[in-house]
Amino acid sequence: EVVLTQSPAALSLSPGERATLSCRASQSVPNYLAWYQQKPGQAPRLLIYDVSNRATGTPARFSGSGSGTDFTLTISSLEPEDFAVYYCQQRSNWPLMYNFGQGTKLEIK
């Protein structure tokens, strides 16, 4: 089973700053990794898929990168609406299962 570990658990930044969120897999995974944003009281929203492709409606300030075991979500200049919890996610094929990281809470400083 692949375990996804996100770091940091929480990140305090100010609007306008750059945010870098990490997702590390316990073993090398194919480039089928996604990032989701979840705001309080809301369902998650797909932001990034296939490591670096922005989903429909995702602003260009969000970018994804990485390969193998190390993946990164970068928000180039934080907007007030970006403060939320972010989850990485991937699929394992055998057995078939979908894994999420534990999340990174991005807080306003």
Next chain:
Amino acid sequence: QVQLVDSGGGVVPPGKSRRLSCAASGFTFSNYAMYWVRQAPGKGLEWVGLILYDGSEKHYADSVKGRFTISRDNSKNTMNLQMDGLRNEDTAVYYCARGDGSGYYFDFWGQGTLVTVSS
């Protein structure tokens, strides 16, 4: 526009059953795999299970295997989650989600429905 509406949550005693539903609209439901994902209070996301577009295959997380059953009715654009033998640790918000077509991601989510397992 794509819409998924989750319903059926509530308070359930341990060991009892509950059936959740997901009503879909705004897309051709029968073309998409559908999923259930849950989130315990204050915790992260946990995949529960999936059903292929035609119901021919279903897969479950180990934590619910043998207790939960996913079904769908493509004529009614609905998916269900039958939860039997509920445990305290099944307390969570349950979200239905649509597969994005690749089989790897969830591109639209319902608003979630809270199931509380408590005596």
